[in-house]
Amino acid sequence: MERKKYDFGLVGLGVMGRNFILNVADNGFSAYGHDLDEEKVASLLEEGGDTDKINASTSAPIFIEALSRPRKLMLLVPAGKAVDAVIESLLPYLDKNDIIIDGGNSFYQDTDHRESYLKSKGIHFFGAGVSGGAKGARRGPSIMPGGSKEAYQEVKPIFEAVAADFKGEACVAYLGPKSAGNYVKMVHNGIEYGLMQLISEIYDLLKKVGNYSNPELHDLFDTWNKGRLQSFLVEITADILKQKDDKTDGYLVDMILDKAKQKGTGKWTSQNAMDLGIPIPTIDIAVSMRELSAFKQERIKAKTLYPKKKIDQIEKGELGKWAEEALYFGYILTYAQGFHLLTEASKEYGYDLNMQTVAKIWRAGCIIRAGLLENIAKAFNETNAPTHLLLNDAFASKINDTVPTVRNLVSLAIKNAVPLAGLGNALTYFDGYTADRLPLNLIQAQRDYFGSHTYERTDTEGIFHTDWEV
Numbered sequence: 462m463e464r465k466k467y468d469f470g471l472v473g474l475g476v477m478g479r480n481f482i483l484n485v486a487d488n489g490f491s492a493y494g495h496d497l498d499e500e501k502v503a504s505l506l507e508e509g510g511d512t513d514k515i516n517a518s519t520s521a522p523i524f525i526e527a528l529s530r531p532r533k534l535m536l537l538v539p540a541g542k543a544v545d546a547v548i549e550s551l552l553p554y555l556d557k558n559d560i561i562i563d564g565g566n567s568f569y570q571d572t573d574h575r576e577s578y579l580k581s582k583g584i585h586f587f588g589a590g591v592s593g594g595a596k597g598a599r600r601g602p603s604i605m606p607g608g609s610k611e612a613y614q615e616v617k618p619i620f621e622a623v624a625a626d627f628k629g630e631a632c633v634a635y636l637g638p639k640s641a642g643n644y645v646k647m648v649h650n651g652i653e654y655g656l657m658q659l660i661s662e663i664y665d666l667l668k669k670v671g672n673y674s675n676p677e678l679h680d681l682f683d684t685w686n687k688g689r690l691q692s693f694l695v696e697i698t699a700d701i702l703k704q705k706d707d708k709t710d711g712y713l714v715d716m717i718l719d720k721a722k723q724k725g726t727g728k729w730t731s732q733n734a735m736d737l738g739i740p741i742p743t744i745d746i747a748v749s750m751r752e753l754s755a756f757k758q759e760r761i762k763a764k765t766l767y768p769k770k771k772i773d774q775i776e777k778g779e780l781g782k783w784a785e786e787a788l789y790f791g792y793i794l795t796y797a798q799g800f801h802l803l804t805e806a807s808k809e810y811g812y813d814l815n816m817q818t819v820a821k822i823w824r825a826g827c828i829i830r831a832g833l834l835e836n837i838a839k840a841f842n843e844t845n846a847p848t849h850l851l852l853n854d855a856f857a858s859k860i861n862d863t864v865p866t867v868r869n870l871v872s873l874a875i876k877n878a879v880p881l882a883g884l885g886n887a888l889t890y891f892d893g894y895t896a897d898r899l900p901l902n903l904i905q906a907q908r909d910y911f912g913s914h915t916y917e918r919t920d921t922e923g924i925f926h927t928d929w930e931v
């Protein structure tokens with residue numbers, strides 16, 4: 462008798478795919494995996510155990526034949542050429558109305574192209590960003606699907622079962638047409654870059670100016686994680702700071718080379734924000750600081766040319782309090798910039814995103830999950846949902862409470878030559894966004910002076926030009 466077909470297929474049994482497929486099986490669905498690497502297939506079969514629930518093969522036709530129709534198969538392979546290679550390798554065996562889901566960090570425009578290409582072949586294709594790392598994929602990630610709503614309905618029960626749970630609500634929701642899912646995941650990662658940069662700066666300042674030891678830093682981050690800064694990134698920072706090194710007597714964090722790598726999603730967020738004309742400086746600078754970190758040898762040489770002195774001190778406990786307020790401010794400003802980009806991109810690309818839904822599915826499972834997202838979801842739920850979080854009364858009050866301290870902390874860092882690029886930038890962005898008059902009138906005058914680019918006036922409608930040199 463022919464065996465019952467499997468409910469779900471997964472291609473790419475690496476860090477994410479292996480964990481995701483095990484999660485699918487844990488939730489009562491049968492799942493079939495595919496990877497070209499025999500070892501990965503064998504290892505999944507070993508852990509998956511019961512082949513009625515989980516099975517795998519290195520053969521594309523065997524994999525496709527094992528799936529129930531319409532076939533629902535998800536790719537968790539590296540973004541870029543691998544996605545196209547997998548699609549081409551599977552296409553000959555697929556039937557009309559089968560569904561391919563790209564769960565990786567694919568560039569959103571690639572998703573749009575793939576959707577049209579596969580539509581011409583009768584195959585549904587949509588992107589569904591997945592966040593939560595290995596543990597999230599295994600125990601409950603946040604999932605960000607876009608594309609065809611009809612195709613999504615077919616996998617909805619599986620995604621809702623495997624996604625993280627926030628107080629009874631699954632951290633997955635259909636977000637919008639076309640590449641909405643991959644776009645939202647890209648901005649999620651941009652926010653991730655911003656938050657990580659802020660945390661690293663605060664850690665640096667506390668260490669260099671406050672003379673905090675690693676155990677003291679652990680305690681501080683651990684305490685913060687129980688308050689309004691509660692978030693996955695603060696939680697793991699506390700864990701990292703207590704990890705001893707197994708090769709020396711010290712702490713592992715101190716032995717890690719200070720060069721941060723990146724796979725592209727943060728850079729894409731900044732590039733796209735530039736294209737759309739939306740300022741997200743805290744995310745931009747986070748990308749730049751990773752780039753700057755790569756110039757390690759030059760930094761070492763430059764240090765000898767520009768000696769720095771500690772010139773200002775502050776009592777340790779007081780600095781700890783300042784740091785908490787400043788990080789809270791930085792968190793709000795980073796989410797605010799990310800949501801502003803999503804709001805404008807949604808109009809530009811016709812995604813019709815609901816910001817409250819986005820905030821809700823980020824409350825658990827993903828890397829940027831934080832208590833603050835509950836407040837953000839509430840802000841976007843109001844009848845007059847703000848176009849920008851800084852225009853929301855509740856957020857205005859939270860920010861006003863912290864701003865004086867942020868100014869003190871940024872000044873302290875500048876005086877002590879501790880680079881606070883993300884936080885300093887967030888503060889400057891805040892001062893710019895809340896200024897009713899910026900000095901950009903002078904820039905307009907300069908443009909008109911050297912290039913007859915014209916300007917508008919504050920008192921009369923119209924376009925003006927002045928012959929400045931007369």
Ligand SMILES: NC(=O)C1=CN([C@@H]2O[C@H](COP(=O)(O)OP(=O)(O)OC[C@H]3O[C@@H](n4cnc5c(N)ncnc54)[C@H](OP(=O)(O)O)[C@@H]3O)[C@@H](O)[C@H]2O)C=CC1
Nearest residue numbers: 473474475476477496497498537538539540543565566594
């Ligand atoms: N790691 C993470 O924390 C997160 C990753 N992501 C995204 O998820 C995607 C997968 O990431 P991750 O699991 O970390 O990557 P891995 O490199 O761990 O796994 C990718 C897997 O895909 C396999 N693969 C590549 N090409 C093919 C092919 N043509 N046919 C079948 N299998 C293939 C690889 O096999 P082989 O190694 O033999 O080439 C590997 O097993 C990426 O887009 C990533 O950006 C998203 C969220 C979090």
Ligand SMILES: O=C(CO)[C@H](O)[C@H](O)COP(=O)(O)O
Nearest residue numbers: 592593722723724725726828
């Ligand atoms: O998607 C993720 C989490 O949601 C990845 O972990 C993230 O892409 C890591 O990015 P990078 O390698 O650029 O730091």
